[in-house]
Amino acid sequence: MKIAILPGDGIGTEIVAEAVKVLKALDLKFELEEAKVGGAAYDAYGHPLPEATLKLAQASDAILFGAVGDWKYDTLDRPLRPEQAILGLRKALGLFANFRPAICYEQLTHASSLKPELVAGLDILIIRELTGDIYFGQPRGRRTAPDGHFPGAEEAFDTMRYTRPEIERIARVAFEAARKRGKRVTSVDKANVLETFQLWKDVVTEVHQKEYADVALDHMYVDNAAMQLVKEPKKFDVIVTGNMFGDILSDEASMLTGSIGMLPSASLNDKKQGLYEPSHGSAPDIAGKGVANPLATILSAAMMLRFSLNQPEAADRIEAAVKKVLAQGLRTPDIYSDGTTKVGTREMGEAVVKALG
Ligand code: NAD
Numbered sequence: 001m002k003i004a005i006l007p008g009d010g011i012g013t014e015i016v017a018e019a020v021k022v023l024k025a026l027d028l029k030f031e032l033e034e035a036k037v038g039g040a041a042y043d044a045y046g047h048p049l050p051e052a053t054l055k056l057a058q059a060s061d062a063i064l065f066g067a068v069g070d071w072k073y074d075t076l077d078r079p080l081r082p083e084q085a086i087l088g089l090r091k092a093l094g095l096f097a098n099f100r101p102a103i104c105y106e107q108l109t110h111a112s113s114l115k116p117e118l119v120a121g122l123d124i125l126i127i128r129e130l131t132g133d134i135y136f137g138q139p140r141g142r143r144t145a146p147d148g149h150f151p152g153a154e155e156a157f158d159t160m161r162y163t164r165p166e167i168e169r170i171a172r173v174a175f176e177a178a179r180k181r182g183k184r185v186t187s188v189d190k191a192n193v194l195e196t197f198q199l200w201k202d203v204v205t206e207v208h209q210k211e212y213a214d215v216a217l218d219h220m221y222v223d224n225a226a227m228q229l230v231k232e233p234k235k236f237d238v239i240v241t242g243n244m245f246g247d248i249l250s251d252e253a254s255m256l257t258g259s260i261g262m263l264p265s266a267s268l269n270d271k272k273q274g275l276y277e278p279s280h281g282s283a284p285d286i287a288g289k290g291v292a293n294p295l296a297t298i299l300s301a302a303m304m305l306r307f308s309l310n311q312p313e314a315a316d317r318i319e320a321a322v323k324k325v326l327a328q329g330l331r332t333p334d335i336y337s338d339g340t341t342k343v344g345t346r347e348m349g350e351a352v353v354k355a356l357g
Helices: 010-023 039-045 051-058 084-093 106-111 164-179 194-212 222-231 244-255 293-307 312-327 345-355
Strands: 002-006 031-034 062-067 097-103 123-129 140-144 154-158 184-189 216-221 237-242 264-268 274-279
Touching: 002 039, 002 051, 010 031, 010 062, 010 274, 010 293, 010 345, 051 084, 062 084, 062 293, 084 274, 097 164, 097 244, 097 312, 106 312, 123 164, 123 244, 164 184, 164 194, 184 194, 184 222, 184 244, 194 216, 194 293, 216 222, 222 237, 222 244, 237 244, 264 293, 274 293, 293 312, 293 345, 312 345
Parallel strands: 002 031, 002 062, 062 274, 123 237, 184 216, 184 237
Antiparallel strands: 097 123, 097 264, 140 154, 264 274
16 A cells, blocks of 8 residues: 655644654555655745655555645735645646545534534535536636726636536546435535536436435535534535635535534545545645644544555544543644644644554
8 A cells, every 4th residue: 555645835744753653653564655745845946736745646556645825925826836746746646526524523523603502513525526617627817808897807617517427427426425424415506597517406306216216315515505604513424516616615514513624535436446635725824933724634544544455443442542532631723612622733743642452
């Protein structure tokens, strides 16, 4: 099992170091190889995704990724900015299915911005299509408006597009995932106004009828889904949606769980090769202070063992260890509350290693 370790920038290096400690503490044989990505790679090689890093990622079964970005790179040309490394990896590896679980741990219910009774026991999975939609659709650009409300004015435009096969494959991923959970899928669209999402709704319905009649399917407009996520989040099981709606809804769902520092994610291709990373960014505001929460990255390593490396028992062990350290009252500052014990990044990682037993 070969794992590419790409810590990246900011807190990326600190949190990935803890996840690597946890992986090394398992009795499994891994080949771990580290490479630079993002701003760190730009500083060293002049590109956020150097050829050597991309080759390593392609040759690995899975990638453990920290985070990339820093305000100091904001003035670079767009193709050289750290965040382009993630887009480049997604494209090169064909990572089209993004899994973002939102789980509210019993001990952290009070850290949520919602009332504890609304989030206690929350366990939902958002599946976001990752390679299509308005983020990649062509044509896009800036020009002089040929028509519209202000012909002749400067305008910018993007194109929302989805093809039938793209919708079919993400729908199947969602139905398969639901089969292993609560057997319910909510497909989120905006079919009332967008042609793209009318096709989305039609195709998801067809895939459901032909292949997954044992799973319950309902459809919800994205504006209603945004509202229901804060009104009654526990009524969802698996949510499947497009790239842009998924981007927004998964961040909204992350806050239900208390801290973005708790949320892992996985992006998979059709060969189950995957990129595993915390849902948060490089947090330049706390980088180097030793206070970042490493649990999202450690939980991403657990997802990696489950989805790409076929080691579900090892994944269960890590998840149980995380629950144990939370039960012991250990908290990084982002999830700290009165009566608990404040610890730093390293102490939290070491506590998880110890709790593996
Ligand atoms: P961010 O997620 O880095 O930080 C948002 C807030 O959450 C900050 O207050 C930060 O301190 C806090 N936070 C994030 N992770 C935490 C953790 N593990 N423990 C404790 N607190 C944590 O988002 P941002 O500030 O908007 O972006 C910072 C940089 O990260 C930007 O350059 C952005 O482009 C980049 N970014 C990268 C990724 C990625 O690598 N996948 C994702 C999002 C943002």
